[in-house]
Amino acid sequence: MSGALDTLADAAGGVLRKKGRRGQLDERYAAYKDVWVFVEHDRGVLHPVSLELLGKGRALADTLGVELAGVVIGPADEATRGFCSKAFHYGADLCYFVADDILTHYRNQPYTHALTGLVNTFQPEVLLLGATTQGRDLAGSVATTLLTGLTADCTGLEIDPEDRSLLSSRPTFGGSLMCTIVNLHTRPQMATARPRVFPVPEPDLSRQGRIIEHPLSMGEDEVVTKVLDFIPDKHTDKPQLAFANYIVSGGRGMGSAENFELVFDLARALGAEVGASRPVTHAGWVDAERQVGQSGKTVRPRLYIAAGISGAVQHRVGMEGADVTVAINNDANAPVFGFSNYALVGNALELLPALTASFKKHLSVLMDLPGQGAGEKKE
Amino acid sequence: MHIAVCIKQVPDSAQIRVHPVTNTIMRQGVPAIINPFDLYALEEALRLKDRFGARVTVVTMGPLQAEGAMKRAISFGADEAILVTDKIFAGADTLATSYALAAALRRLNEIEPIDIVFSGKQTIDGDTAQVGPGLAIRLGFQLLSYVSSVDRIDPEKREIVVHRRAEGGVQVLSSRLPCVITVLEGTNEMRFATMPDMFRAARFEVKKWDRDAAGIEDIRQVGLKGSPTVVNKVYAPQPKAVRAEFIVGETPMQQADALVTKLFADYPKLAVDLAAHLVSEDGAFK
Numbered sequence: 017m018s019g020a021l022d023t024l025a026d027a028a029g030g031v032l033r034k035k036g037r038r039g040q041l042d043e044r045y046a047a048y049k050d051v052w053v054f055v056e057h058d059r060g061v062l063h064p065v066s067l068e069l070l071g072k073g074r075a076l077a078d079t080l081g082v083e084l085a086g087v088v089i090g091p092a093d094e095a096t097r098g099f100c101s102k103a104f105h106y107g108a109d110l111c112y113f114v115a116d117d118i119l120t121h122y123r124n125q126p127y128t129h130a131l132t133g134l135v136n137t138f139q140p141e142v143l144l145l146g147a148t149t150q151g152r153d154l155a156g157s158v159a160t161t162l163l164t165g166l167t168a169d170c171t172g173l174e175i176d177p178e179d180r181s182l183l184s185s186r187p188t189f190g191g192s193l194m195c196t197i198v199n200l201h202t203r204p205q206m207a208t209a210r211p212r213v214f215p216v217p218e219p220d221l222s223r224q225g226r227i228i229e230h231p232l233s234m235g236e237d238e239v240v241t242k243v244l245d246f247i248p249d250k251h252t253d254k255p256q257l258a259f260a261n262y263i264v265s266g267g268r269g270m271g272s273a274e275n276f277e278l279v280f281d282l283a284r285a286l287g288a289e290v291g292a293s294r295p296v297t298h299a300g301w302v303d304a305e306r307q308v309g310q311s312g313k314t315v316r317p318r319l320y321i322a323a324g325i326s327g328a329v330q331h332r333v334g335m336e337g338a339d340v341t342v343a344i345n346n347d348a349n350a351p352v353f354g355f356s357n358y359a360l361v362g363n364a365l366e367l368l369p370a371l372t373a374s375f376k377k378h379l380s381v382l383m384d385l386p387g388q389g390a391g392e393k394k395e
Numbered sequence: 396m397h398i399a400v401c402i403k404q405v406p407d408s409a410q411i412r413v414h415p416v417t418n419t420i421m422r423q424g425v426p427a428i429i430n431p432f433d434l435y436a437l438e439e440a441l442r443l444k445d446r447f448g449a450r451v452t453v454v455t456m457g458p459l460q461a462e463g464a465m466k467r468a469i470s471f472g473a474d475e476a477i478l479v480t481d482k483i484f485a486g487a488d489t490l491a492t493s494y495a496l497a498a499a500l501r502r503l504n505e506i507e508p509i510d511i512v513f514s515g516k517q518t519i520d521g522d523t524a525q526v527g528p529g530l531a532i533r534l535g536f537q538l539l540s541y542v543s544s545v546d547r548i549d550p551e552k553r554e555i556v557v558h559r560r561a562e563g564g565v566q567v568l569s570s571r572l573p574c575v576i577t578v579l580e581g582t583n584e585m586r587f588a589t590m591p592d593m594f595r596a597a598r599f600e601v602k603k604w605d606r607d608a609a610g611i612e613d614i615r616q617v618g619l620k621g622s623p624t625v626v627n628k629v630y631a632p633q634p635k636a637v638r639a640e641f642i643v644g645e646t647p648m649q650q651a652d653a654l655v656t657k658l659f660a661d662y663p664k665l666a667v668d669l670a671a672h673l674v675s676e677d678g679a680f681k
Binding site: 056058059061063121123124148149153155156159163164165166167168169186187189193195198199200244245261286318319332333343354358361369371373374377378382383 | 519631646
């Protein structure tokens with residue numbers, strides 16, 4: 017093994033081994049089967065990453081020939097029970113349901129207790145969670161309690177046809193390389209998956225499944241941490257890039273914070289969010305919350321317009337899930353044109369105002385057409 | 396009050412290049428730095444030192460070269476530095492890392508009881524965010540992850556109140572000491588090292604703990620042996636198979652018009668939905 021790979025493997029959270037040298041699965045794990053997806057929700061709202069994972073989990077379960085289960089943990093109310101039905105619509109065969117008012121707000125201790133209790137009782141071979149603040153907090157605690165392997169922030173999940181093990185792929189070294197990680201000899205094989213990477217499947221509203229309830233077996237007096245308050249982001253003024261359908265991003269090529277206003281102008285004309293590449297947020301031209309890429313947000317918009325962004329791999333991994341990408345750069349050989357649908361070679365400072373005017377013109381025509389604007393969506 | 400700060404020495408990923416043919420990391424001349432996320436944790440600890448006269452001990456697991464990161468932490472104002480280092484720790488994944496670090500922290504706790512263990516939210520090389528939660532479980536401490544501010548702390552009553560980043564908002568949590576806190580980026584700004592602290596760091600003897608000193612009970616749980624996960628394959632990211640269509644025009648305005656016309660002709664539904672979005676409430680620019 018080369019020294020470089022040694023270090024790489026170290027960084028990726030494991031060690032590179034040749035295929036065929038995987039350890040034997042311990043006998044006590046022989047009974048572990050089925051694929052589980054943790055259904056994340058908070059204050060009555062389901063996190064979309066759970067639907068993405070149910071889609072992926074369905075495919076994994078079908079490959080393995082096992083069942084897909086949703087895991088719903090939360091307060092004992094109808095809204096929470098409703099998440100089980102939702103999990104069925106999106107592909108689950110059954111749901112494990114732990115309902116207790118102690119679980120009203122996410123807290124590490126009771127949620128870890130609930131999920132490890134379920135795993136030890138019902139024994140899944142694969143357990144997937146979203147790589148959100150909640151999912152990563154919970155997964156790290158559960159994996160350590162169970163003494164099993166966990167792969168963070170995955171962008172690819174497949175089954176190895178040779179030995180049925182889960183192959184979890186993730187970017188490493190700032191997105192310059194990908195690595196695939198396997199869990200050698202413990203179960204469940206756990207992974208958190210990056211939101212907005214896997215598509216949300218089409219729901220089948222007629223699908224039903226069975227609900228298996230399980231007690232929490234914990235009292236509020238045993239829970240040390242209390243939630244005093246929750247301050248929602250919509251009361252602040254934070255950008256909501258991750259779920260934006262339309263994004264206009266600017267890069268170093270914009271030249272200055274003043275010029276960056278042209279990006280905001282186009283975004284305003286489109287009702288789009290504003291994104292930025294790392295050099296821009298580092299220079300302080302815009303808030304760090306707007307950074308798209310490896311160390312920033314992963315986005316999956318329907319339209320992504322990149323102005324003055326060269327297209328470094330660190331940026332690309334954050335936006336390549338976009339349906340349509342338009343890139344503006346004065347260098348016809350810029351890497352960004354290698355993964356965009358439309359290329360505009362030219363000066364972004366001239367092209368952005370021109371695009372703003374042109375979009376306004378074309379869109380105002382569409383908005384005036386009867387039956388096609390005013391919120392009515394036609395195919 | 397005694398605070399332990401877990402840090403990691405990492406290669407500066409901003410300066411790492413991948414060899415285009417062999418897909419190996421070109422490390423020549425890449426400087427080693429303290430994981431940037433850990434600096435927020437260290438600064439938060441130093442602020443508690445300023446306020447309460449807390450003692451700050453930095454702890455890391457790594458090779459002997461990580462002594463550089465420890466001395467740097469001392470130069471910022473940490474009081475003590477422990478490098479947990481042994482060749483049997485090599486090849487550890489996050490589960491094996493939290494086992495070895497937790498053993499060392501338990502040993503440290505026997506010497507001087509720990510009130511808070513701080514760490515960054517994740518490292519820039521592994522990006523897992525798993526060691527903090529792992530430490531809390533192994534130590535039996537409360538876990539407060541993604542903390543954006545420590546609002547109140549009462550060392551006498553053993554109480555702490557923090558802001559924690561959650562999905563879609565911020566949780567205000569009250570908890571009890573001892574706890575593990577992983578600190579969110581951007582919560583503070585690392586202070587400059589003072590001249591006396593820089594001199595102190597240069598002469599500072601970093602404590603080196605091997606498996607015995609760290610109190611490792613089961614060597615099957617550390618390093619490669621104790622790691623359930625292994626890297627199976629390394630490969631270059633697959634480029635998205637898109638060939639951009641170059642849109643030209645005599646003037647920027649003509650070029651822009653050509654793009655919008657082509658875009659809306661190729662994706663008529665996108666055009667209609669965009670128009671509908673603009674007249675809806677969601678289209679209001681934030």
